[in-house]
Amino acid sequence: MLELQIAGRSFGQPVLGEVFATIERGDRICLLGPSGIGKTTLLNAIAGLDKTIPPKAIIGRDKLRVGYLFQEHRLLPWRTLNANLQLAGATTAEADDHLASVGLKDYSHYLPDQLSLGMARRAALARCLAVKPDLLLLDEPFASLDPVMAGELKALIAGIMDAHPRMAMICVTHDGGDAEILANRLWYLDGRPAQLQWDDAVGEPRLINELLGKLRNSEGFDMV
Numbered sequence: 001m002l003e004l005q006i007a008g009r010s011f012g013q014p015v016l017g018e019v020f021a022t023i024e025r026g027d028r029i030c031l032l033g034p035s036g037i038g039k040t041t042l043l044n045a046i047a048g049l050d051k052t053i054p055p056k057a058i059i060g061r062d063k064l065r066v067g068y069l070f071q072e073h074r075l076l077p078w079r080t081l082n083a084n085l086q087l088a089g090a091t092t093a094e095a096d097d098h099l100a101s102v103g104l105k106d107y108s109h110y111l112p113d114q115l116s117l118g119m120a121r122r123a124a125l126a127r128c129l130a131v132k133p134d135l136l137l138l139d140e141p142f143a144s145l146d147p148v149m150a151g152e153l154k155a156l157i158a159g160i161m162d163a164h165p166r167m168a169m170i171c172v173t174h175d176g177g178d179a180e181i182l183a184n185r186l187w188y189l190d191g192r193p194a195q196l197q198w199d200d201a202v203g204e205p206r207l208i209n210e211l212l213g214k215l216r217n218s219e220g221f222d223m224v
């Protein structure tokens, strides 16, 4: 579905090194790595937001719709949730359905600033769904949420992926345990410049335990 042939990305000094990987329909990838290593930089490149990365480095990108959940919700504050989703291409009724699917059935007419952090993140997730994505990019969706809300959002995302078996996902997280719930592949980004150190299938419990063990032993990695 998508092939990455990224030569690198510098911000004054090299951040990303060469990244070669493929993403197939239905892939659920958790992207882990130390803080500041380049995970968001890689997501931005895949999303096509980084104009310094030549389009030919992301083969297949032009044929895909991408939903990107940024670290902050980026909803337009002067528009209702329904109107925000309409901007992403949904009809009024579709926007209501997407909002209902993330537990915001009664909040269609709310403004983003009237929502809690967790609700705003779910509204932003609904906006991602409104673009009918082939690929969902999630940048630390559980950051700053209390454990109950984070758990609910994890279950919600897992349910969305089950309901859309041809949609692929890359989810940046600092918690290797998220992979057990969400992923069938683990990407681990490390080094300077950063490269994918591991790209593994984690479909089997034995494999995922092995990988999480490696992550726990990895220097400088924060396991939660």
Ligand SMILES: Nc1ncnc2c1ncn2[C@@H]1O[C@H](COP(=O)(O)OP(=O)(O)OP(=O)(O)O)[C@@H](O)[C@H]1O
Pocket: 011, 015, 033, 034, 035, 036, 037, 038, 039, 040, 041, 042
């Ligand atoms: N627009 C920019 N200008 C300058 N430096 C940048 C820019 N964007 C990212 N960087 C640098 O690139 C490096 C990687 O940043 P990035 O946000 O991709 O890391 P990350 O792995 O997502 O971090 P975190 O886990 O803390 O969110 C950092 O050193 C950061 O300071």
